[in-house]
Amino acid sequence: MGLITAMITFWLITLVVFIMVNRGVWVFTDVSKSMSLFMLEKALGPPIDFVDGKKGSASTTWILQGTLWIIPASLVTFCGLWLSHDPQALHSLTAWGLNPASKSLTTSGILIAVYGSMGMLLIGSSMHIVPELGATSLASEKNATLMSFVWTLAVIVMFVAANNPEIAGVPVMPIATILTNLVLLAVIVNMLLTAASRTRKMPLPAWMMIIGMISAPISILSLALTGSLNLGSGQWLATRFSGTTFFLMVSGALLYGSSKGSGNPLWSRSLAAVTMAGAIISINPAGLIEGEIASDFLGIGTATFEPTRNDILAGSFLLALSLIPIIALSANVLATMRGDDVFMENPDSPGMPEINLAAFMAVPIAIGGLFVHTDYLTGTNELTGIHTSLVLLGLWVVFIPASLGSALSIFPEVSGRNMLSINRSRWAFWLMAGGAFSGIVFTMMADFSDMALIEAAVDEENSTANRIRVLGSVLFYGTVIGSVYHSLNMISGTFRGTPASEEQNLSSTSISSPYMLTKETTVRKILAQREGKLDTVVVPESSTELPGSATEI
Amino acid sequence: MLVMGFVSTIVFLVLYGILFPSSDLPVISSVLPVFDGVFDSGIWFFILGALIGIFAILGTMLAEATSE
Numbered sequence: 167m168g169l170i171t172a173m174i175t176f177w178l179i180t181l182v183v184f185i186m187v188n189r190g191v192w193v194f195t196d197v198s199k200s201m202s203l204f205m206l207e208k209a210l211g212p213p214i215d216f217v218d219g220k221k222g223s224a225s226t227t228w229i230l231q232g233t234l235w236i237i238p239a240s241l242v243t244f245c246g247l248w249l250s251h252d253p254q255a256l257h258s259l260t261a262w263g264l265n266p267a268s269k270s271l272t273t274s275g276i277l278i279a280v281y282g283s284m285g286m287l288l289i290g291s292s293m294h295i296v297p298e299l300g301a302t303s304l305a306s307e308k309n310a311t312l313m314s315f316v317w318t319l320a321v322i323v324m325f326v327a328a329n330n331p332e333i334a335g336v337p338v339m340p341i342a343t344i345l346t347n348l349v350l351l352a353v354i355v356n357m358l359l360t361a362a363s364r365t366r367k368m369p370l371p372a373w374m375m376i377i378g379m380i381s382a383p384i385s386i387l388s389l390a391l392t393g394s395l396n397l398g399s400g401q402w403l404a405t406r407f408s409g410t411t412f413f414l415m416v417s418g419a420l421l422y423g424s425s426k427g428s429g430n431p432l433w434s435r436s437l438a439a440v441t442m443a444g445a446i447i448s449i450n451p452a453g454l455i456e457g458e459i460a461s462d463f464l465g466i467g468t469a470t471f472e473p474t475r476n477d478i479l480a481g482s483f484l485l486a487l488s489l490i491p492i493i494a495l496s497a498n499v500l501a502t503m504r505g506d507d508v509f510m511e512n513p514d515s516p517g518m519p520e521i522n523l524a525a526f527m528a529v530p531i532a533i534g535g536l537f538v539h540t541d542y543l544t545g546t547n548e549l550t551g552i553h554t555s556l557v558l559l560g561l562w563v564v565f566i567p568a569s570l571g572s573a574l575s576i577f578p579e580v581s582g583r584n585m586l587s588i589n590r591s592r593w594a595f596w597l598m599a600g601g602a603f604s605g606i607v608f609t610m611m612a613d614f615s616d617m618a619l620i621e622a623a624v625d626e627e628n629s630t631a632n633r634i635r636v637l638g639s640v641l642f643y644g645t646v647i648g649s650v651y652h653s654l655n656m657i658s659g660t661f662r663g664t665p666a667s668e669e670q671n672l673s674s675t676s677i678s679s680p681y682m683l684t685k686e687t688t689v690r691k692i693l694a695q696r697e698g699k700l701d702t703v704v705v706p707e708s709s710t711e712l713p714g715s716a717t718e719i
Numbered sequence: 720m721l722v723m724g725f726v727s728t729i730v731f732l733v734l735y736g737i738l739f740p741s742s743d744l745p746v747i748s749s750v751l752p753v754f755d756g757v758f759d760s761g762i763w764f765f766i767l768g769a770l771i772g773i774f775a776i777l778g779t780m781l782a783e784a785t786s787e
Contacts, residue, residue, distance in 0.1 A: 234776070241769045248762045255760035643765055650772035654779055661783035 169399050169477040173449070173484065176381075176388040176407070180446055183380055184373075187358060199362060202355050206309040217311040221303060222580040224310030226660070228290025229573045229580070231314055233656050235282030235321065236566065236649040242325070243275030243558065244646055247609060247639035251632045266329065272554060274328030276454070279561050280412070281346065282321040286314065287569035288415040289353055292375040294580045295422045296357055299372040300364030305356050313349045320345035331462070340465035347383070354379050370438040371418040377442070378414030381407070386464075395464065398471035399481075401457025402543075408460075409450030416568045417441050417495050420521060423572030424502045426579075427518045433501035437494040444491030449484040451535030452560055455542050455553045473543060481543050485536055492532045499525035516584075516591040516655075520571025523599055524564045531560045551617040555610040562602035562645060570652070577656065583663035585655050594651035601644020608638030 207214050217223070249255055249268035256266050297304045304310060320342050327338035357376050361368065385407030386395075394400025421441075425432050432438060461468040473481065503522060534556050541549040574591070578584045585591050612631040619628050735742075 237769070237773060237776075241766070244765065244769075245762065248765075252760055252762070255762040640765075643768075646765075646769050647772065650769070650776065653776050657776060657779055658783060661786075 168474060168480070169394075169403060170480040172389055172392045172394045172400060172403055173480070175392050176385055177446065179384050179388055180377065180381060183384065184377060187361060187376065187380075188373075199359060202359055203305060206306040206352060206356060206359075210309070210312070214308050214312060217308050219306075219308040219311070221307065222294070222582070224304060224307045224314070225290045225293040225580040226577075227311045227314045228286050228293060228317075229577055230656065230660070231318055232283050232286030232288075232290055232573065233570070233649075233653050235278060235286060235318075236570070237646065237653060238325075239275055239279035239283050240562075240642075240645040240649050242271055242278060243562075244639060244642050246271030246273075246275050247605070247635070247642055250609075251635035251639070264329070270329045272558070273454075273459075274325050276557060276561060277324045277328055278321060279566060281324060282318070284412065284416075284561075284565050284569045286317060287573040288375070288412070288419055289317075289379075290314075291419045291423075291569070291573050291576060292357065292372075292379070292415065294576050295375060295418065296360050296368075296372045299422070300361060300368045301366045302360060302363045305359035305363065309352055310356055313352050316345060317349045320349065327462075337465055339462045343463045343465070350379065350382060354383075369432075370435065370442055371422040371432075374414050374418030374421070374438075374442050374445075377446070378411050378418065381414060381446070382411045385410070395466060396469055398457060398469040399473045399477050401460045401469055402471055402473075403449070403457075404460035404464075405453055405455075405457050406449045406451075409452035410445055412565065413450050413452060413491075414442065414445050416524075416565060417445065417491075419572035420495065420499050420524065420568050421502070423517060423575040424499045424521050424525070427515055427521065427571075427575035428503045428505065430502050430505040433498050433505060437498040440494040441491045441498065444487070444494065447484070448488035448491065449481060450488050451485055451532055451539045452557075452565070454557055455539065455550060473545075478543055482540050485539055485543070489529075489532060489536065492528055496525045496528045515575070516577075516588060517571040517574030519592070519595045519599075520567035520574065522571075523595075524568035524571060527563045528568075531556070531564055535560060548617075548621075551620070552610055552613040555606055555613050559602075559606045559610070562606065563599070566602075567599065574656075577659075578663075578666040581660050582666055583659055583661075584666055586658040586663050587655055590651055590655045594648045594655060596648070597644045597651060598648030601642050601646075601648060605638045605640075605642030605645070608634050608641060612638065 217227075245256065245266065246268050249266065249271060253268065256264075259266060293304055293310055323338060323342040323345060326333075327342055331338060354376075357379060361372070361376060385404065389395045389400050389404055389407075392400075394403065417438075421432060421438055424430075457471060458468045499521065503518065503525075538549045538553050538556055541547065542553070574585070612628075612634040615631040615634065616628055619626075619631075
C-alpha cells in the first residue's frame, strides 16, 4: 500500500472518531461512562489513594513535572552539542560502563524534550483547557495525577533506551512505548469522559487537544491496517504523524494561552478551524527525518526508505500543504495577542513572550523543515546534514516555548498562585530563547561548513566548524540556566506566589460592545479594542451604596 | 548532626586504615575511579553548574515545604 492509502485511512478514521466523540456515540452511554470511571479510579486499587483529587491538582502535577524535565532535556542536548566537537569530553564515564556519544545524547535530548517536557506540559495544559472550555470539571483528577508519574517513568526508560538500546538482550524502547501508551489511553479516556460531561459547545482549541491525543493511536492503526508499518515510507510517515499529534496539541494550547494571557477573544475561529483541518489533512514537517525512530519505538525492524514515484509526489504535496495550518496558527495567535495591545500594557506577563516567540518562529522553521524533508523524500539528500540542528531549533524555539508559554499562562489558575517573580520569569525567557536560538544557529553554521567540505571531498578535519561548534554549545548553555530559573520560579511560586484570586478585580468594567472586559482596564486598552472609540461609555460593573455615574475617560 | 557525621566518617576511615592496612575500601574504591579524568574537559564545569541548579531546586523545595 502506498503513502496516500495510509493517509486516506488516517483521514477516514479521524473523521469517524471526531463525529463519534462529538455526537456522543459509543463510549458516551451511561453504562460505559461509569465503567470507564471505575477503570480509571477504583480498579487501580490502593495506588489511587496516594494522590490528591482536588480540582487542578492533575494539571499542576503534569505542568510542574514537564517544567522540571526541561532541565535534563537541555542539559543532555548541551552535552550532545559539546561532544560533537570534543568526543572524548565524557570519557571518564566509561568507568560506570557508560559510553556517551554526541548522536545518542542528542537523540535522547530530543526524546526527553518531546515526551518529558513538551508532552507533559501539553497534557497538563489540556487537563485545564478541556474542562474549562466545556464548562465542566476533569472526570478523574486522581487518575490523571497518578498517571503523570508513570509517564515520567516512561521518559526515564526512553532516555536509557536511546543510550543503551538493549539490556540483557531485551530491547528497551518498546517498554517505554508500552508505558506511554498505557498512560495515553488513561488520559484519552479521561478527556473523553470530560468532553462527554460538557455543559456548553466546546470551542476548537479543546477539540484540537483531544483529537491531537487520539491521532497518535489512530495513525499507528492506519499504518497497520494498510500494511505500511514494515515499509520505509510507512515508518517515515509514522514519524511525521507524531508531528501531527504534537502540532494539534500545541495549536490548542497556543490558541487558548494567547487568548487567556492577553484577555482577548480569539481573533479568528475560521483560522482555528483551518489549523485543525489542515493539520489532519497535511503531513507535518516537524520531527526527525528518518523513520528509524518509529521502528525503534514499535520494536520492529528498520526498513530502507524507498518511496515510489507516487509516494514522492503525494508526500511532497502534503508536506507543502502543511504550511497553510502553520501560517493560520501563527497569524491567529499573533493577532489575538496584539488585539489588546498587550505588549504596551503587560509585556512581562509570564508565558506571553514564549507564546509570541513560538508563533513568530513557527513559519520560518516550518519552511526550513519543508525544504529538508522534500530533499530527503526525493532522495537528493543535500540538506540532510542540517536536519538535526533544524529539529533542535524547531523544538527549542517553537515547540518548547509554545507549550511552556501556554502552561505558564494557565498555571496561576490551576495552582492558585502566581509565579514568584515576573522579573525572574523574564530573565528565564531571555536565557532560554537567546541560548537556544544563538547556540543552535551557530551549530547549524558549522553543519553547513561541514556539508560544503564533504561535497568538495576534503578529507581534512574542519577546524573552523569545530570552533563554531564550541561557541554554539556554550551559547546553548543559556537554555539550561533559563530552565533552572523557570523551575525555581514556578516551584517557589506554588508556595509563596501571590494568590491568583487576589488578581480578580472587583472593579471590572465593561464597554458598550459585545466584548466583556473581565479585569481593570486602561484607556489605551479600550481604544485598542476594535469597538473602542473616543465616545465609548465605560460603566463600572460593581455596585456600591453610593450613587453612581458613568466613569469619565 | 552534620559535624557528627563528618567526624564519624573520619574516625571510620582512620579505623579502617589501621585494621585493614593497604586494603581498598569496599564499594567506594570501585566508585572513586569514576573521577579519574574528570575536569579533563571544560564540559565538567558546565555540568557542575547545572548540578548546582538542580540542587538549588531540591533545596528550594525542601526549604519551602518545611518553612512553616
